[in-house]
Amino acid sequence: MRYLIAETSWKTVGLSKAVSDRGTLVTRCEAGEEIEDFHKIGEHDLVVFDAIQLLRQTSLIRLRELHPDSPIVLIARSPDAEQIAAWLTAGADTVIDETAPLAEMIARIDAIARRAQGAASPRLNCGPLTFDLDARRVHLGDVTLSLSPKLYEILEYIALRPGRLAARESLLGHVYGFENEPAPRVFDVYMCNLRAHLAGIADAVRIETVRGAGYRLELVEPAGAQKPLAA
Structure with a gap:
């Protein structure tokens, strides 16, 4: 599978390196405003980025319109229930707290990517x-x-x-x-x-x-x- 990961924080950089080191294909972008451009050009099984990018130029609605079947994962620090609900309504598939252990993050995004392809398990x-x-x-x-x-x-x-x-x-x-x-x-x-x-x-x-x-x-x-x- 191929993941699109915006490396805009230490957490997303570490996540990108970990999944790449084990062999998963990763498309990397280094700025939040590049997420939509990269997703428009290429086909990805999963999109991951820091929720703070939503305060800039990234739009969940536009990302969802580009590839409706590609899961979108947001990384956020201690989001409250109201904010999570708003992001999910806008098009995110899940929100992961950035304080979660790296192994848990990887397990979560892998599960979401697999299920989007119709595979219930590894x-x-x-x-x-x-x-x-x-x-x-x-x-x-x-x-x-x-x-x-x-x-x-x-x-x-x-x-x-x-x-x-x-x-x-x-x-x-x-x-x-x-x-x-x-x-x-x-x-x-x-x-x-x-x-x-x-x-x-x-x-x-x-x-x-x-x-x-x-x-x-x-x-x-x-x-x-x-x-x-x-x-």
Whole structure:
């Protein structure tokens, strides 16, 4: 997943570093007025910033309009119940007290990001594959697939959207953020390598290329499997 975090306080800087160090993709901005611009350009699974930025140019309503499905998390110092209610009404998904331990903050934002993608827990089953979304690992039975960070991000992105088209442009933006994107042939090599990792289970799960559009993860029903009868 990719988080957008405004590093405008020591707390948000520490939070950004902690989630980045464990492997989560992070888009960083250093000024509150940049939050909306970064969110407008890129697609993010979560937006985190200090509530004090709302006193400047950041608007919860505008952020929500840009990407209605992206959760918004505010960090605030000892907010009262009335203020929290106002922020939630304006578009925030949750408010975390900045005095909370860092581990608790990370657990909270991870849970919100997962649930926004339809994953109730860090464990995501996708056909024969099992994802540990927090540890950023993919298991096939008792075997852990040896995926590079970029291959993991590609597979996680399309696995969270099974059966749905993952537009190539959106996938590139997710994996590379505001870095220079690779030449098209380089990304094609990544996809070939990812398919090679899944070759042994191609009869159960495969990545379909939709020419000129993107990719789709297809879960294949076993031959002869019977669908349950409608009630």
